[in-house]
Amino acid sequence: MATQAFEEIAETFDFLDDWEDRYRHVIELGKAMPPLDEAFRVPATKVEGCASQVWIRPVIEGEGGGARFDFQGDSDAMIVRGLIAVLHALYSGLSVAEVGRVDAPAELARLGLDQHLSSQRSNGLRAMVERIRRVSAEVAAA
Template sequence: MTAGPNPFGVSITVDDIIENLGFFDSWEDRYRYIIDLGRELPDMPAELRSDDRLVRGCQSQVWIDVAEAAAGDKNHLQLSVDSDAFIVKGLLAVVLAAFNNKTPADILAFDINAYFEELGLMRHLSPTRGNGLQAMVARIREEAARR
């Protein structure tokens, strides 16, 4: 079982998020935008919110499910995510813009830290949120490396 189609990484891209965040002058407004992105995530089916999908190292509860889907001659990873915290769901949406519906090789090659730097994200997160964000990224990259 997987969640429904996810616009992140397809119709909502890294470039869209970089451009849209650039419109806001304050980080308060940027946080609101990130939270709104999280509200656009499709619901994760309850049966996917299991212990084996729970990401360790996050302050909030975070679940990540990774499924493979054939696209032409390559497999792409489709990600389904959820969290019990609004801001974390938004951060997951930011990550999905970079990783969802990409090949494992594309995920591993993408410079996520440069992306976060361009957004100014890590400078504006608490250390525990920043560590949690890195744990989410590590989990997805580990799944990509296995495929």
């Protein structure tokens, strides 16, 4: 159920031999993301449960289950910013109904992230996924 953008990341990870190269690639993905405007770095967009400062601002186009999901995000940590970019590739452009059907742990496991992130980073990643799923479910139910 992954998007084409996520599949491209997965293919790149398959090509990269070691975790150091993958880690650098995740950081590069984060550097390529546009920064989140300071006006959106507010408590309402802050993701709790992350060791770093993380903000996710949903951008929904349309209404109900067919609404298209997108988001802007940012972090004060480069690796986390890269993880936000990976999640953006995983979810952006899906309908809010489809977002709920993405098996994020399985998709992220394809990248080996589950084996190489600290427990704090893994908890933060889960918190970001939960936030995305919750927002999408709220829109789909409306």
